[in-house]
Amino acid sequence: MTKRVLISDPLSEDGIFPLREAEGIEVVKKTDLTKEQLIDEIKDYEALLVRSQTKVTREIISAAKNLKIIGRAGVGVDNIDLEAATEHGVIVVNAPDGNTNSAAEHTVAMLMSLARKIPQAYYALKHQKWDRKTHVGVELKGKTLGVIGMGRIGREVALRAKGQRMKVIAYDPFLTADKAEQLGVSEGTVEDVIKAADFVTLHTPLLKETKHLIDKDAIAKMKDGVQIINCARGGIIDEDALYDAIVEGKVKGAALDVFEEEPAVEHKLLDLPQVIATPHLGASTVEAQESVAIDVSHDVVRLLGGDLVKNPVNMPSVPKDIMKKIEPFFYLAEKLGAFLAELREDTIEEINVYYSGELHDVEVGPLTRNAIKGLLKDHFGDHINDVNAAFLAEQQGLVINEHITSQTDGFVNLIKLEAKTTAGTKAVSGTLLKGLGPRIVKVEHYNVDLIPEGHIVFIRHKDQPGAIGKVGSLLAKNNINIATMQVGRSDVGGDAIMLLTIDETATDEDLNVLTEADDIYDVSAIEL
Numbered sequence: 001m002t003k004r005v006l007i008s009d010p011l012s013e014d015g016i017f018p019l020r021e022a023e024g025i026e027v028v029k030k031t032d033l034t035k036e037q038l039i040d041e042i043k044d045y046e047a048l049l050v051r052s053q054t055k056v057t058r059e060i061i062s063a064a065k066n067l068k069i070i071g072r073a074g075v076g077v078d079n080i081d082l083e084a085a086t087e088h089g090v091i092v093v094n095a096p097d098g099n100t101n102s103a104a105e106h107t108v109a110m111l112m113s114l115a116r117k118i119p120q121a122y123y124a125l126k127h128q129k130w131d132r133k134t135h136v137g138v139e140l141k142g143k144t145l146g147v148i149g150m151g152r153i154g155r156e157v158a159l160r161a162k163g164q165r166m167k168v169i170a171y172d173p174f175l176t177a178d179k180a181e182q183l184g185v186s187e188g189t190v191e192d193v194i195k196a197a198d199f200v201t202l203h204t205p206l207l208k209e210t211k212h213l214i215d216k217d218a219i220a221k222m223k224d225g226v227q228i229i230n231c232a233r234g235g236i237i238d239e240d241a242l243y244d245a246i247v248e249g250k251v252k253g254a255a256l257d258v259f260e261e262e263p264a265v266e267h268k269l270l271d272l273p274q275v276i277a278t279p280h281l282g283a284s285t286v287e288a289q290e291s292v293a294i295d296v297s298h299d300v301v302r303l304l305g306g307d308l309v310k311n312p313v314n315m316p317s318v319p320k321d322i323m324k325k326i327e328p329f330f331y332l333a334e335k336l337g338a339f340l341a342e343l344r345e346d347t348i349e350e351i352n353v354y355y356s357g358e359l360h361d362v363e364v365g366p367l368t369r370n371a372i373k374g375l376l377k378d379h380f381g382d383h384i385n386d387v388n389a390a391f392l393a394e395q396q397g398l399v400i401n402e403h404i405t406s407q408t409d410g411f412v413n414l415i416k417l418e419a420k421t422t423a424g425t426k427a428v429s430g431t432l433l434k435g436l437g438p439r440i441v442k443v444e445h446y447n448v449d450l451i452p453e454g455h456i457v458f459i460r461h462k463d464q465p466g467a468i469g470k471v472g473s474l475l476a477k478n479n480i481n482i483a484t485m486q487v488g489r490s491d492v493g494g495d496a497i498m499l500l501t502i503d504e505t506a507t508d509e510d511l512n513v514l515t516e517a518d519d520i521y522d523v524s525a526i527e528l
């Protein structure tokens, strides 16, 4: 069936060729929808592609009944309600490096324009004023640039500033002294940076922690006559505090590409001659737009085709080499979860997942998510997926623990999934046999060898002669054909289990025939 992709912000047509070329994908561009129109429209789409204009709110995500993926053709995802997307199982992807260079170049352009008052001089000249006195600037050489946020863009800006022979001091929670030395910059706390800088430039995402990072108190600590550049996000600066500081003369000038509310056409900061501004143009180059559109389009094609995405935002991303190692275990983990869901006798309170052998040194998070998906599938149906599995489990009050153990039971790799309920603990273990595929190798304390797929009948019975024959003939009454059979027992004459695979789904009525036998305690059908 054709899958539909809605593009609601202006994206480069040259960049969306992966979508145009993909089979079974229809692209619809509607870049002037109101919020209400988008809410109405979105229900018919599997994917939504945006830039910073479309506000992808909880209301929109809730209305998007078929939505699988939101692609942000750019970096900042503060216009997308990530929590709502995760809860609804919608994956959010972005294009983290396609616009780095453009944003860094724009920042440097703003820095130089600010230092030399180019926009003000241009404006005056365009209005027939040859004014050389008002537009005297300062040199960058020898001045200190304070960079807050040394990610992709911050680092590129720092390198370019060094090219202007500026000193650079930077703060980023991940900037170590070694890294700073390699980059040829000094490092310090936010306070160190803002106290030392002649120019402060911001390159963090807009987060709870960075909202109004530059407020009245922060500005008070800056040098008199400091100049501030913001090409990251409007909310990082308290705009009222900046306005007051410019009017008072504490801050000499500011260069702003971004505003707390956009579009910002009637903004008091724009009335100040010390403020130069652009309408969020950091990423607006032909090259960046093509690059980010290509990156998100590829991820949309991957996801809609059932493949893993490259740049997930609301799920941990796993390096390619690790993913190659763990991907073959996804199916096994999900089937162990589905099997365990059938074994449990009461509400699950705690899940323990034990990984051993080959799995002792890999990122196991995606495997755990697949196990939970299998475990809760009965409850949530198709609504549960890799994106929301952990969230839904948490919402159900499930405690999930991952353990790496050395107990391999002789297998090269082993996953043991254990559920603790008020009625007791149940566990199932599985392995991936090279060249043969996944196997369930232990159910509770019984050793078995079961391919985890198809229609399975799980029987608890007393270990005694004739039990196998009895099950065969009772099922034959209802024309049920046994394809394979596994038996396991603890002690001779004690409790035992049988795991049958049968050719077709059996109803409860079909299986009730087995409970006629006194020595069969319990029967359940498991669909894997």
Ligand SMILES: NC(=O)C1=CN([C@@H]2O[C@H](COP(=O)(O)OP(=O)(O)OC[C@H]3O[C@@H](n4cnc5c(N)ncnc54)[C@H](O)[C@@H]3O)[C@@H](O)[C@H]2O)C=CC1
Residues within 6 Å of the ligand: 074, 075, 076, 077, 096, 099, 100, 103, 148, 149, 150, 151, 152, 153, 154, 171, 172, 173, 174, 203, 204, 205, 206, 207, 209, 210, 231, 232, 233, 257, 258, 280, 281, 282, 283, 284
């Ligand atoms: N004006 C524009 O058109 C554009 C704006 N942006 C904005 O720039 C931001 C940065 O982009 P990238 O460098 O590509 O992202 P990035 O993720 O590579 O770098 C962000 C850095 O900020 C750091 N950080 C997080 N919290 C911090 C804090 N409290 N204090 C200091 N540093 C902190 C992170 O550790 C990270 O190193 C984006 O989130 C986006 O909002 C990005 C592209 C274009």
Ligand SMILES: O=C(O)C(=O)COP(=O)(O)O
Residues within 6 Å of the ligand: 051, 052, 053, 073, 074, 075, 076, 077, 099, 280, 281, 282, 283, 284
């Ligand atoms: O990538 C980012 O974070 C940007 O701010 C670029 O925004 P835009 O795609 O140009 O609306």
